[in-house]
Amino acid sequence: MSVMDKLKQMLKGHEDKAGQGIDRGGDFVDERTQGKYSSQVDTAQDKLKQQLGSDREQQGPPSA
Secondary structure (H helix, E strand, O other): OOHHHHHHHHHOOOHHHHHHHHHHHHHHHHHHOOOOOHHHHHHHHHHHHHHHHHHHHHHOOOOO
């Protein structure tokens, strides 16, 4: 079992809190680097949210 699988299992049902943590972490990095790497941080945040939220999208009702 990969680390990402373990994280997904631990965060199951708390995707919203995980997303908030990802945002706060990215904001912290942006502040400490004075925005020098903001595009890379934003990309990393998006990819993490996608990875952690992908289970949620699959389990949700289909869109009409």
